[in-house]
Amino acid sequence: MSYGKRGGIVIIGETENGKVLPVTIELIGEGSKIGKEAQLSVSVLLTGKNLREEAERLSDYPVDEIICVEHAVLGQKHKEWHKKACLECIKNKQPVLVLIGGTTFGRILGAEIAFEMKAGWLSDVALLSFNRQKQVFTASRPAFDGIMMADFELLKRDVSVVTMRPGIAKQAKKTENRKGEVLIVKPDWKKLYARLSYAEKQDEEKKKIKLEDAEIIVAGGRGMKGREGFELLEVLAEKLGAGVGATRPCVDAGWAAPEHQIGQSGILVKPRVYIAFGISGAVQHMMGVRAGHIIGVNSNPDAAIFQHCDYGIVGDANEIIKDMIEKIDKDRDVWQSKE
Numbered sequence: 001m002s003y004g005k006r007g008g009i010v011i012i013g014e015t016e017n018g019k020v021l022p023v024t025i026e027l028i029g030e031g032s033k034i035g036k037e038a039q040l041s042v043s044v045l046l047t048g049k050n051l052r053e054e055a056e057r058l059s060d061y062p063v064d065e066i067i068c069v070e071h072a073v074l075g076q077k078h079k080e081w082h083k084k085a086c087l088e089c090i091k092n093k094q095p096v097l098v099l100i101g102g103t104t105f106g107r108i109l110g111a112e113i114a115f116e117m118k119a120g121w122l123s124d125v126a127l128l129s130f131n132r133q134k135q136v137f138t139a140s141r142p143a144f145d146g147i148m149m150a151d152f153e154l155l156k157r158d159v160s161v162v163t164m165r166p167g168i169a170k171q172a173k174k175t176e177n178r179k180g181e182v183l184i185v186k187p188d189w190k191k192l193y194a195r196l197s198y199a200e201k202q203d204e205e206k207k208k209i210k211l212e213d214a215e216i217i218v219a220g221g222r223g224m225k226g227r228e229g230f231e232l233l234e235v236l237a238e239k240l241g242a243g244v245g246a247t248r249p250c251v252d253a254g255w256a257a258p259e260h261q262i263g264q265s266g267i268l269v270k271p272r273v274y275i276a277f278g279i280s281g282a283v284q285h286m287m288g289v290r291a292g293h294i295i296g297v298n299s300n301p302d303a304a305i306f307q308h309c310d311y312g313i314v315g316d317a318n319e320i321i322k323d324m325i326e327k328i329d330k331d332r333d334v335w336q337s338k339e
Helices: 022-038 052-058 079-093 104-117 227-240 248-252 317-338
Strands: 009-012 042-048 065-070 097-101 120-125 127-131 136-143 148-155 160-164 181-185 216-220 243-246 273-277 293-298 311-314
Touching: 009 022, 009 079, 009 104, 022 042, 022 097, 022 127, 022 160, 042 052, 042 079, 052 065, 052 181, 065 079, 079 104, 097 104, 104 120, 104 160, 120 136, 120 148, 148 160, 216 227, 227 243, 227 317, 243 248, 273 317, 293 317
Parallel strands: 009 042, 009 097, 042 065, 065 181, 097 160, 120 160, 216 243, 216 273, 273 293, 293 311
Antiparallel strands: 127 136, 136 148
């Protein structure tokens, strides 16, 4: 079973519904730049099923090889299965640098791979470079509540695992007169997954909008006062065709799922309209918001969110959400009566 060239840089690609996510193309851009500077090969690792078509598409980008670890069970986004498949490849290849997208799935996967490999681990990286004189990778990430950037040196002779925030790096450009080699690997799944069994998959409602793609986002902070507040927010989001976001304290409290976390330790979003309900406006959260227009709703007139927003409303977030839902329903009834 061949996993291609040993050493070099390995980019762990992430797929959804059989398609490679944009963050993977961003990582290829960063990885190919660093690979050229450090004179290292660049490989993309995909785990899933029926990956050849996407692998052929990636072969037009500046990579040396695309390794597809395929099996039917890998069609499910079960982290443990994908981790074992990735580890099998990484242990064979022994790369000096592993790059992973800083998605919810990627951050968890990266931390566990680093632990299993006894490797260096750095998350939320914004910039990567290579110092030829010192023969080290330099990774920059936000520090001190985002006030400044901190630089970390990763030795070229050691294995390091790095996650990079989606939307930070530029996407790689396709190359001419060069194609990466596509390798298909069929693992011994009985050996890899002997202790795992698949019960069922419970999909979230398909109508829910991904934050990365949302034109409108309604987000909640501690001013939502609990899980009930977020249930109201979800009703409003459905009526507006919006995505639902949350601050880290709300995720930590269990009011919202981790994939809804926006900010320095969450995801970066770029909607046309961002409505912040009960969000104080702390720099850690606002670092993840790149919106065309921001509307802030907070009961504290001195809240920092009002320094960031285009429009501000002083009031109780839950009451204003209820008023908005009522207004939308009334207007909808009026329009339906005219049809």
